Amino acid sequence: MTAYILRRLLLIVPTLFGIMLLNFVIVQAAPGGPVEQMIVRLTSLDATGANATAAISGPGSDLAGRAQTGLATQESIYRGARGLDPDLVAQIQKMYGFDRPAHERFFKMIGDYLRFDFGESFYRNKSVVRLVLETLPVTVSLGLWTTLLVYLISIPLGIAKAVRDGSRFDVWTSTAIIIGYAIPSFLFAILLIVLFAGGTYFHWFPLKGLTSANWRSLSLPAKIADYFWHITLPVTAMVISGFAGLTLLTKNCFLDEINKLYVTAARARGLSPNEVLYGHVFRNAMLIVIAGFPGALLRIVFTSALLIEIIFSLNGLGLLGYEAVVGRDYPVMFGTLYMFTLLGLLFNLLGDIAAMLVDPRIDFERRG
Numbered sequence: 001m002t003a004y005i006l007r008r009l010l011l012i013v014p015t016l017f018g019i020m021l022l023n024f025v026i027v028q029a030a031p032g033g034p035v036e037q038m039i040v041r042l043t044s045l046d047a048t049g050a051n052a053t054a055a056i057s058g059p060g061s062d063l064a065g066r067a068q069t070g071l072a073t074q075e076s077i078y079r080g081a082r083g084l085d086p087d088l089v090a091q092i093q094k095m096y097g098f099d100r101p102a103h104e105r106f107f108k109m110i111g112d113y114l115r116f117d118f119g120e121s122f123y124r125n126k127s128v129v130r131l132v133l134e135t136l137p138v139t140v141s142l143g144l145w146t147t148l149l150v151y152l153i154s155i156p157l158g159i160a161k162a163v164r165d166g167s168r169f170d171v172w173t174s175t176a177i178i179i180g181y182a183i184p185s186f187l188f189a190i191l192l193i194v195l196f197a198g199g200t201y202f203h204w205f206p207l208k209g210l211t212s213a214n215w216r217s218l219s220l221p222a223k224i225a226d227y228f229w230h231i232t233l234p235v236t237a238m239v240i241s242g243f244a245g246l247t248l249l250t251k252n253c254f255l256d257e258i259n260k261l262y263v264t265a266a267r268a269r270g271l272s273p274n275e276v277l278y279g280h281v282f283r284n285a286m287l288i289v290i291a292g293f294p295g296a297l298l299r300i301v302f303t304s305a306l307l308i309e310i311i312f313s314l315n316g317l318g319l320l321g322y323e324a325v326v327g328r329d330y331p332v333m334f335g336t337l338y339m340f341t342l343l344g345l346l347f348n349l350l351g352d353i354a355a356m357l358v359d360p361r362i363d364f365e366r367r368g
Helices: 002-029 036-043 057-067 086-095 102-114 128-163 168-182 185-196 220-258 261-268 271-289 295-309 317-326 330-358
Strands: none
Touching: 002 102, 086 185, 102 330, 128 168, 128 220, 128 271, 128 295, 128 317, 128 330, 168 185, 185 295, 220 271, 220 295, 261 271, 261 295, 271 295, 271 330, 295 317, 295 330, 317 330
């Protein structure tokens, strides 16, 4: 196992490098980068230049006076730069680090990331690490509760469906599973808002946020109640659309094991159905389900929560990433991509290790 883990850890390096390189090339080819956005803000200033300070606040505030000169007539790589001083455009490029060739910027970024130096956001005046640490608790909170509830619902339901395969219970629950599998979580979120968050019918739950404005002044029991009051609808939306796949996986795993010869032999020895199910079938059938837990947690934490955070205005990693993409905040985009990709590769390795620990018969070192 040690040799296999070492090989997988070594493979993380080229895989991570390739993913970062591919995304860097795609982002560089996409229009509307931070330089273009700053140029648009400059060229949209009114005639008096009253909005200049607001448009170029922060590290580029010294550009405000020069934005109104309009001295340039020569061509620029930026379509909106006509009429702006070329030195001004060059200063904007330097401000965002675009005064260097693309390959130099990429390798500098990779070198910084190897030291876990992700730089600062273009627009928030905060480091990427600080932004991630500020938003991580919200996303992890949603992901942990959703994963816990999904497993608590899906495993018993999948076992019950496998034991009652073909019965009315199996048919009706399959209908609910198909509906949950077909409808994405954000549609359930909108439906829950309409029904229970003051949309049309009831106003039982808050529409946005993870806590109330007066949360700090509440007592400890009131804080806990307020937290669960706010998190109910987001987690419910994620659970409804998340339990379907795991339920079907659990059912199929148990059906596959129930039809094997060792189960027939156990029944022939006079063992009760529960002794056969939980004494023999359970461990073998739960192998895939347990081994997939790290990957399922990662998917729920870093992907499923994206639209839910946007809909419920939750300040989590999903909303942070969405705003970074819309605003072309490259340090946040690539910093979070690097961390999420690294975590994803490590979690996949943890899934393989969990499979080997659950079933010692699995030996990845002997494959091939």
